[in-house]
Amino acid sequence: MINLLNQVALITGGSRGIGAATATMLAKAGADVAIVYREDYKSAVEVIRSIEQSGRSGFALRGNIVKYTDCRNIANKVIKKFGQIDILVNNAGVWEYGEIGKMTEKNWKKTIDINLTGTFNMCNIIVPIMKRQKYGRIINISSTAGQRGEAFHSHYAASKGGIIAFTKSLGPELIKDGIWVNCVAPGWVDTDMVAAEIKNPSTKKEISQSIPRGKVGKPEEIAGPIVFLASSLANHIVGEILNVNGGSTLCG
DSSP states (O other), X not given: OOOOTTOEEEEETTTSHHHHHHHHHHHHTTOEEEEEESSOHHHHHHHHHHHHHTTOOEXXXXXXXXXXXXXXXXXXXXXXXXXOOOEEXXXXXXXXXXXXXXXXXXXXXXXXXXXXXXXXXXHHHXXXXXXXXXXXEEEEEOOTHHHHOOTTBHHHHHHHHHHHHHHHHHHHHHGGGTEEEEEEEEOSBOSGGGHHHHTSHHHHHHHHHTSTTSSXXXXXXXXXXXXXXXXGGGTTOOSOEEEESTTSOOOO
């Protein structure tokens, strides 16, 4: 039922984890996909190969979403190659320990810049493109931490809470221009970002037991809801925060 044929998707943080799974799934749904990566060229190549195996075109771009000029260059290159950008998935993010009173300004700024400012940069540059097209789908990736907070990760929680407020603001602002803006808020997901936490069997068991479903999510289980929000099945969903966390945080 989900058919994204003739659409072009752009995913930040697309070389690994949720971004890579989303790129592959969007391609299977018919979209051509551009991914943005920071350093992991090898993984980016593997994702492009996966996209092409679905018969779609893939495009990997190296860039730093914290830099506004990089974001503009990324958008220009995608437009030059594909002529359009229909779907934007703001997925790039960082999760680091930060105890208040000991956290440095540098630590705070790094997290806010990547998670929140990077999302703003991409939206601010790509929304005018979507307005000219009179169509677009933007899916921002937040976190349960942005809804309930997270001890020793206040900078992360603040950035993800900001993404939620940003989404709820853009949703009603842009829908009359034919642009849908929504958000997916995952809980624990088995990705490189949290590998250090869940590689310990006892820690992983403790985390799993805190989730009503009883298991840590897989990247593909987050990618599915993202693809849903990118499709016409989500036409009446505007400014929504879709929780995908196995029941661990129930915020409507």
